[in-house]
Amino acid sequence: MEEFAQQIINGITLGSIYGLIAIGYTMVFGIIGMVNFAHGDVFMVSAFVALIAFLILTSWLGVSSIAVALVIVLAVAMLFTSLANWIIERIAYRPLRGSFRLAPLISAIGMSIFLSNFVQVSQGPRNKAIPPMVQGEFVLWTDHGYAVTLSFKQLIIWGVTAVLLACFWYLVARTRLGRAQRACEQDQKMAALVGVNVNQTISITFVIAAALASVAGTMYLMNYGVVSFSDGFIPGVKAFTAAVLGGVGSLPGAVIGGLLIGLIETMWSAYFSIDYKDVAAFSVLAITLIFLPQGLFGRPEVEKV
């Protein structure tokens, strides 16, 4: 029972990270119908930007307050990753809009290969480990010598995820920008006719996706304390699985899907087999797509002649 409770806490933490990345997939798929293959690598790049920002703050500028450092690192990671994703969209995806169906997919796969190798070449192939940023934990309760703990960093991840999701929800549901974004999702031509700047809206979608991915990247770095150039692919696929499970195009679905994938993965690792933990996510992906292609909250796709 205690172990189970602990696994739920760990699963929610992991799931928050997946959920944040999944939103990027779901938004981009919703608006231009493309699986943004490079999104996982954008997440990885953001973790590297966060790593470098953290090192500059702590070892050069001597910032000792972790709270201040974390806020600045988050802001820097969001800024640079958003800029990078904006440029990527501009260069690699925009010229292919409305083109042959496979072209954006191949372009995104190429971008994914490019990004991971760019980081490998520029930062070296070794794992980058930093000392723990946040230490300490709450002991929730102890039973039979097994303590259920909630560490501070897990609490920060939950808090940051919840706050940013609230901001993000407000942005999409209540602002002019969010309305334009939803309009483009439904019908780009009509949205353009009523005066929505479609290109700009799509650009902003990529910026938001990257900003949320960079939050995930910073949290990932804080949680595990280690990042490498190849860390983009597996979390990317898992986050995509989360987006599919929640229903592609559905924002609450992405978050709930992320939490579910996080829970499934930790439970599978704890009670079944840690070697096969990636099989869990991949199987969920295959099973969902085969038996429930519209996901938990998505709209079923109607086949038109």
Next chain:
Amino acid sequence: MQEATAKPADAGGADHGGRVNTVAALRDTGITVLLAFGLFLPLIGFKTETNIRNELILTTRWALLFSIVAVIGGFRLLYSFVLHPWLERRRLRPMAATVPAWRSFAGRWFVPFAIGFVICYPAIVIGTAGWGGALKWVDNFGIQILIYVMLGWGLNIVVGLAGLLDLGYVAFYAVGAYAYGLLASNFGFSFWILLPLAGVMSAFWGILLGFPVLRLRSDYLALVTLAFGEIIRIILINFVDLTNGYAGISGIPRPSFFGIPFSADDDGFAAVFGLEFSPVYRTIFLYYLILGLAFLTAFVTVRLRRLPVGRAWEALREDEIACRSLGINTTNTKLTAFSIGAMFAGFAGSFFAARQGFISPESFTFLESATILSIVVLGGMGSQIGIAIAAIVMIGGTEIMRELNFLKQIFGDSFDPTQYRMLLFGFAMVVIMIFRPRGLVSTRTPSVFLRERKVIASDLVGQGHG
């Protein structure tokens, strides 16, 4: 990300007459330089390194950062003042009504010439590089490229003809390789028995994995096949009793020349034919083996396109609903495409295992699937010549990076061109897609025609729904 300069979204700097607007061009260059600076500041400007006490420290690379930004700015200027006006003038020039004579001549004789060249290739290489240097050129370039040509042609059946997007093709390649590796090293069966057997096993897996995904379409199909490919790889890693996990299978028997082994013994190939022993003979034999297998793939594909099943594949690609209403069994059609495509991957896989003598799950990552799919799409789906050209450009291009040691004289000894291979590979994928979204070869030859055989534009061919 360097392509910031190569492809500006709004072509400022020149109007349609090809005249250069200096102010706009300079403004665009300034913006490009700023963006490039922001883009590269964190990852190029700073480098994380591990010091002696195993702590991460930062070093700066301002010189590198500024030179990269300057190069990008230079390219942007060049684009605004030279390239863009030239492209605009060329666009305005009237198109020639007839195809120039040299192009139709080249188009007609290209394929026979190419076939002749690949058959003579080992002889040409030995003639120019000598026996010692030939090994590298035949093995790294010839065999390596031909494996990808064959895989590309095999996947072309699934993606290019049937229009089913498969991102897990490497799984069948792995099945073929492990089938050969395990059966040959445990039971000692010969290559020629195991080659068809590996094909059959891969085809069986093709049906097995194809069956559940029949209902899926486009990107969803791609992702489920990706998931299957990864699951197979994870099983190969963790099923240590059978596959020996990460360590892989080594000491896989090499194929023999119709029973005569390529060894230095008295009954070896060299001794039997009265030649001096050299490892080049085996390599040349393997070269012709994979060449034969690749030609087999191409030949079978060409013949299948004229059979009802091939026609059904292409019909399925053009319009699945119309197919169903005309009474074509889409389930069987898709499964045959999947299994025949998988069979060729199985052949290639068993050849790969026999050539390397060693296989491990590392060789069957998602990157391989992505590479094969990109070769098919970059070459032009459905165009076999295009796929062969794309394999030569992409695989040969990355292999040639190993040979560019003269760059060390420019950039210093610490510069290692090989580590930029995959970086440029990804970059080339993006660039080719932007400039030629339908692939390098822009024409297709339909197998069904009215009165005369014609070459049509690739835009007219369907993209497939699956």
